[in-house]
Amino acid sequence: MTLLQIAGGQTWPNFLPLLGYQPSKVVFLTSADPDGKFAADIDHLRAALRHAGQNADFVQIFTLGAQPTLVECRWTLENLAPADTSLINLTGGTDKLSLASDGPNSVTVTNVENIVGGSQDDVITLGSALTTNTINGGAGTDSLTLFAAAHTITLTNITGIETINIQAGFNDSLTLVNGMPTFEAGGPTGALPGVVVGPSAEPVRLAAE
Numbered sequence: 001m002t003l004l005q006i007a008g009g010q011t012w013p014n015f016l017p018l019l020g021y022q023p024s025k026v027v028f029l030t031s032a033d034p035d036g037k038f039a040a041d042i043d044h045l046r047a048a049l050r051h052a053g054q055n056a057d058f059v060q061i062f063t064l065g066a067q068p069t070l071v072e073c074r075w076t077l078e079n080l081a082p083a084d085t086s087l088i089n090l091t092g093g094t095d096k097l098s099l100a101s102d103g104p105n106s107v108t109v110t111n112v113e114n115i116v117g118g119s120q121d122d123v124i125t126l127g128s129a130l131t132t133n134t135i136n137g138g139a140g141t142d143s144l145t146l147f148a149a150a151h152t153i154t155l156t157n158i159t160g161i162e163t164i165n166i167q168a169g170f171n172d173s174l175t176l177v178n179g180m181p182t183f184e185a186g187g188p189t190g191a192l193p194g195v196v197v198g199p200s201a202e203p204v205r206l207a208a209e
Helices: 011-021 037-051 070-077
Strands: 002-006 025-030 057-062 087-089 096-098 106-110 114-116 123-126 134-136 143-146 152-154 163-166 172-176 195-197 204-208
Touching: 002 011, 011 037, 011 087, 025 037, 025 070, 037 057, 057 070
Parallel strands: 002 025, 002 087, 025 057, 087 106, 096 114, 106 123, 114 134, 123 143, 143 163, 152 172, 163 195, 172 204
Antiparallel strands: none
16 A cells, blocks of 8 residues: 655654554655755654554655645656555645546545545545545545544535445444435445445444434
């Protein structure tokens, strides 16, 4: 697994995904680093990871400017092979991730609050619970998988998604607005059309407002 994440001044949002997902390669995106500050922070993360008994290849890519524009970030990211990046961590702040319009896209994200899908079939997996969140799958037949966290989502904030997959091991809460859920047989607590409940014993709360 290759993890792409922004290297910032917050240690835990950078370090915890390394422990949890155990990627074989980590690509750190930084702004210009003339004094080597970001490089030093990345070395500290590498040392901490080895101390925890894990290892990964670390790569730093950086923009030309200290305050890069969106165009500069795109130029920098063009050096990556998208098919080799399976997990994206945008760390702290309120972040937006836009998927390529010419997809299809398949991506696992963590610490990403807003996601916009492309025009093809997108497969989006949430590796951490969202706080302020909106997800728009765009065109195509898109799926959203809730994984590796206890997710609480309101379905009015989730649009353009045809299928929601709920994985085992966590308590997830889905809230409908302007409508009561229709239950079908088969899941541990029933299921909604378009909602697939994984093979587990954890409760999935389906509420309506």
